[in-house]
Amino acid sequence: MSFIIVFMWSFVLWLVLTAGTKGMLWSPEELAAGVIFSSIVAYSTKNIVGEKASRFLNPSKWLGFVVYSVGPLFWGMVKANLDVAYRVITGKIKPGIVRVPVDLENEAQYTILSNSITLTPGTLTIEACPDEKALYVHWINVTEPEPQSSEVIAGSFEKWARRLGK
């Protein structure tokens, strides 16, 4: 199972990187070399990737990722950068490290949520603790020293992460 998934993704990456070798399309030599190299990569990583990778086969999830990264994540980055620009110019900071309780199940959801938090306004994930269901977040302008939910920090990102990483 993981062989097929890794093969597919590395072949797609090969196709993206070699597009335009014959007109706008691919020449047959490139396609043959792509098949050979992706099978080598997929065979050598089949013990590393594991069986959980089958969640990457669901097309509705890809659509969800695209919608998420173009919509809420990009808007969050715009706000984050205006905020950081304001703080760089005026130098007003009030930093602190807070503990944020979250309600997530697996590691993919933690990865998505902490990377999104790092890219959005005023916050930077320091440590994710799946066993106590909490994130430790460095916050550049602390308004609430002990938040009870991730609403203050992450807005709607927790909902998105729970849906995307299922």
Added chain:
Amino acid sequence: MNVLSVDVILQFGLLIGILISAYLTISFRDLLSAALASASMSLLLSLEFYLLHAPDVAIAEAAVGAGVVTAIVVYGIAKTERWEREAP
């Protein structure tokens, strides 16, 4: 100010950066800082090769110099010791 002079300005800046970071690499007593200065030197050297229109050399320098050499040096520091001793 045409395009050629922009190129020349970039190359001069890069060469100054390469010189300073190479000097700092041999002068730091903290070997971890020296590894970082060496990483930034090979990074700027890679960009210099790029500006001299040698993309293959630049790829080799980026792959070996910036990533792998830093990692190997840090492994070496972890196996031995971090501070350089004074010469007797």
Added chain:
Amino acid sequence: MIVEIFFYSALVVMIGAFFALLRVFFGPSVPDRVVGVDTLNTLIVAGMILLGAAYDRTIYIDIAIVYALLSYIGTLAIARYLQGGLE
């Protein structure tokens, strides 16, 4: 006309890279220097992409891909050493 503006913006990005390099030189502690090197990596990838468009060659952008993927190894090795995971 368009190609020239790519040169000038690459020049401005390189001025930013020079500030990051100063942080690598003067940073009081090692994590400060690591932050400097990390910023330098991102800025140089941006500069390589802009210069690739300016020189009108595709192979120059491939260097940026290799660079973005591999410069990460050095940062991770140093972070791993600093938190005591390599002994």
Added chain:
Amino acid sequence: MIEYMIYTFLAINMIFNLLGSISLHRFPDVYTRLHGATKCTTFGTIFAVLAVVVHALYQLRITNDPKYLQMALHSVVALIALLLTNPTGAHAIAKAAHLSGVKPVKAVIDAYERKLEEGAQ
């Protein structure tokens, strides 16, 4: 029209990349510097890549040369690599800095320190 679009993207790229590198000198400690460095440079690079992609697609429409298609696709791949590695690297540096003993300057609250002390007991 297309030219002005490219100029706007490049202007945003220049402003945010410069802000990111200036923030390295403006902020007092590692964590706040990471805020500026990660966010601003990632955002600036997104706009640099957007400018290159718009330029390449415009040239593709005029000249019909497949080299411009390659240019657009490759710069998007470089952007995706940056977007995946940059926040992860920032996270690794922040955790390593805290564990190696760098305290946040002027911190109102430090919950992670408290957790480490409880774990040590």
